[in-house]
Amino acid sequence: MRRKQQKECGALIPNFKLPTHYAVFNSAKASGQAVSPDCNHIGTLDKTPTSFAINRSATQVESRLPLEKVQQTNLVSISSGYTENWGESNMADASPKTDISTDADTDEKSQRSDRGKLNAVVASDSSDRSKGSLDQKTLRRLAQNREAARKSRLRKKAYVQQLESSRLKLTQLEQELQRARQQGIFISSAGDQSHAMGGNGAMAFDVEYARWLEEQNRLINELRTGVNSHAGDAELRIIVDSVLVHYDEIFRLKSNAAKADVFHLLSGMWKTPAERCFLWLGGFRSSELLKLLVSQLEPLTEQQLVGISNLQQSSQQAEDALSQGMEALQQSLSETLSTGSLGSSGSSGNVANYMGQMAMAMGKLGTLEGFIRQADNLRQQTLQQMHRILTTRQSARALLAIHDYFSRLRALSSLWLARPRE
Amino acid sequence: MDRVRDLASKKAAVIFTKSSCCMCYSIKTLFYELGASPAIHELDHDPSGRDMEWALRGLGCDPSVPAVFIGGRFVGSAKDVISLHVDGSLKQMLMDAKAIWF
Numbered sequence A: 001m002r003r004k005q006q007k008e009c010g011a012l013i014p015n016f017k018l019p020t021h022y023a024v025f026n027s028a029k030a031s032g033q034a035v036s037p038d039c040n041h042i043g044t045l046d047k048t049p050t051s052f053a054i055n056r057s058a059t060q061v062e063s064r065l066p067l068e069k070v071q072q073t074n075l076v077s078i079s080s081g082y083t084e085n086w087g088e089s090n091m092a093d094a095s096p097k098t099d100i101s102t103d104a105d106t107d108e109k110s111q112r113s114d115r116g117k118l119n120a121v122v123a124s125d126s127s128d129r130s131k132g133s134l135d136q137k138t139l140r141r142l143a144q145n146r147e148a149a150r151k152s153r154l155r156k157k158a159y160v161q162q163l164e165s166s167r168l169k170l171t172q173l174e175q176e177l178q179r180a181r182q183q184g185i186f187i188s189s190a191g192d193q194s195h196a197m198g199g200n201g202a203m204a205f206d207v208e209y210a211r212w213l214e215e216q217n218r219l220i221n222e223l224r225t226g227v228n229s230h231a232g233d234a235e236l237r238i239i240v241d242s243v244l245v246h247y248d249e250i251f252r253l254k255s256n257a258a259k260a261d262v263f264h265l266l267s268g269m270w271k272t273p274a275e276r277c278f279l280w281l282g283g284f285r286s287s288e289l290l291k292l293l294v295s296q297l298e299p300l301t302e303q304q305l306v307g308i309s310n311l312q313q314s315s316q317q318a319e320d321a322l323s324q325g326m327e328a329l330q331q332s333l334s335e336t337l338s339t340g341s342l343g344s345s346g347s348s349g350n351v352a353n354y355m356g357q358m359a360m361a362m363g364k365l366g367t368l369e370g371f372i373r374q375a376d377n378l379r380q381q382t383l384q385q386m387h388r389i390l391t392t393r394q395s396a397r398a399l400l401a402i403h404d405y406f407s408r409l410r411a412l413s414s415l416w417l418a419r420p421r422e
Numbered sequence B: 001m002d003r004v005r006d007l008a009s010k011k012a013a014v015i016f017t018k019s020s021c022c023m024c025y026s027i028k029t030l031f032y033e034l035g036a037s038p039a040i041h042e043l044d045h046d047p048s049g050r051d052m053e054w055a056l057r058g059l060g061c062d063p064s065v066p067a068v069f070i071g072g073r074f075v076g077s078a079k080d081v082i083s084l085h086v087d088g089s090l091k092q093m094l095m096d097a098k099a100i101w102f
Helices: A002-012 A020-030 A035-042 A049-062 A067-072 A103-126 A134-182 A196-228 A233-267 A273-277 A286-297 A302-338 A347-366 A368-389 A392-417 B002-009 B022-033 B049-058 B078-086 B089-096
Strands: B013-017 B039-042 B067-070 B073-076
Touching: A196 A233, A196 A392, A233 A368, A233 A392, A273 A392, A286 A302, A286 A368, A286 A392, A302 A347, A302 A368, A302 B022, A302 B078, A347 A368, A368 A392, A368 B022, A368 B078, B002 B013, B002 B049, B013 B022, B022 B078, B073 B078, B078 B089
Parallel strands: B013 B039
Antiparallel strands: B013 B067, B067 B073
16 A cells, blocks of 8 residues: 555656655665665664655655754654654744655554654753653644644645646546547647658647747837837838848748648648638738738838839739649649549559559649748748838838737637637 | 750740649749740650750759740749749840730
């Protein structure tokens, strides 16, 4: 029973770490040796190696072990696991440093109390107390010990209950996740994808994107401060350039992610739901963005108006071209997978057909990466051309407007996800 | 290479493609949208297709198709075409080469 307790203790309490002299005990245990010989190292303990460990661990949980104080008073019985505080100055200290054991060990505990009492007598003698008040003090100490021990036990019980309910919740969540995955909802996970790289690629990108967003927020705030404080053009240009360079960074990250897991990017699962509504080839539509900006960027010169209008048209045309290419790809893929399902040739012929079909389909899927890459290229070029057409200040306002728009979409997503449901 | 150069000089806008390549389809669509009528040469349906592909790669075209020539000069692959289109250069090039009029 004790062995089990000790194991439970170790399992239940994270960061369970015994100090070095207890570690001797622990390593011996781990290597399967009998426990008792090692206990002799530690001291006079005869029957409670495990509850001793429990004591230690429990106090670890409490994170309060006045081992130094005990050592200071030069007491003999450290090894008894009895960590009562006997220091002169600490009599009234109510902290739970006392003998803590499981409920089943109460008898042992009181026995240890008595032992401790005896040791206390020994210690106290050497530490200058009168014999008369000893009994009273001892009694009071014992009462305090019992109280502290009781409180410790209650705390431990509460903690264990908390752990148990967390464990239950974890199991439930895992089940839900499994169910959702079966329904085809994409949930990136480290160990579960058939192609390990795919899973890791998705997760890694999500992390990188989150980090990118944080940095983006920071840069945009800097930009906003600059614009609101009517900073000079030179200063604004530096910040605007850094924002544009930062956009280059996300396109670079997406390019890498497309190699690892193009479907993750295409799915838009790395974006929030409302953003996903407007997803086009793994990102935003430049032409739509420009439409939003034109009204906010006024006043524009004649030349600028023409420039922005042309840019809108160009990005629209490029988007159409890429969309049509994607449609052609879809059609081609369908045709590849649907031909020859009722072949008249022998079974070997069918197998060869099948494998040929699959090979061709695989090739077509491979071209998806190219489409995402060109879509991102279009986005990047559009941003840069916009920057060329506008003045520094206008660019700053445009970047702020773009960021605010996407921020609102993200906020909308949060609201949507948190909405009360019947 | 000679064949590539030869074909590229025959028309104001020339695009080398492969029949299975969907990105080529996108670039062709873009040219049509601009009002151009480029000459299309499918490498997988040309006897010297492989040599031509090798030559295009030698020009720095990666992937080898689509490979776009305007006015006999090598412009680039899909990425270059899109970049040039966004900043308005593509249209200008086509006009200069008399591939389009407006």
